[in-house]
Amino acid sequence: MSTAVEVVALHVSPVHAYEGRPADGPRPDPGPVSRDHVVVRAGLGLVGDRYFNHPAHRTAAVTxxxxxxxEHVADGLGLSTVPGPLVVRRNVVLRGFDVDGLDRDAVFTLDTGDGPVRFRTHRPANPCGWMNAVIAPGAMRALRGRGGKRCVPLDDGLLRLGPATLTA
Structure with a gap:
């Protein structure tokens, strides 16, 4: 089944900004982390990301x-604005598809215009206590079951911001 989606954010960071205690605040990122495109490598992840070719994260290199x-968090917590999509630190942020509804080991394809890139889901990307610090108190609980999926890329390719087709 093919679905028209939008890639609203792409995030690649060489370091983990949410380390230590949430009360101390996140580490500053060493450079731009928001991208207009990302390079995907089969079995390795996103070029330039901290989990690229990291043995412990081979099956979960891309979130x-x-x-x-x-939007659910903003509604549930009564926030005046929806948090920006990069605050959750997920690599690929989509609009128009229930990512959390994908089963473990499901294969889906994302095509942003440069050819299809297949991914295999591995496990949920569970939210952590940092969400309460960077979004609002209660955000971690509001994101339970909605934190996205950790995936392994099955193809080399390129993903871009904007309209895309997701086939699941």
Whole structure:
């Protein structure tokens, strides 16, 4: 089944900004983390990301997230604005598809215009206590079951911001 989606954010960071205690605040990122495109390598992840070719994360090197989860958080917590899509630190943020509804080991394809890139889901990307610090108190609980999926890329390719087709 093919679905028209939108890639609303792409995030690649060489370091983990949410380390230590949430009360101390996140580390500053060493450079731009928001991208207009990312290079995907089969079995390795996103070029330039901290989990690229990291043995412990081979089956979970890319995180995919639905921006609608942030809209749910904003509604549920009574926030005046929806948090920006990069605050959750997921690599690929989509609009228009229930990412959390994908089963473990499901294969889906994302095509942003440069050819299809297949991913295999591995496990949920569970939210952590940092969400309460960077979004609002209660955000971690509001994101339970809506934190996205950790995936392994099965193809080399390129993903871009904007309209895309997701086939699941």
């Amino acid at each position: 995919v997230f639905a921006v609608e989860a942030l």
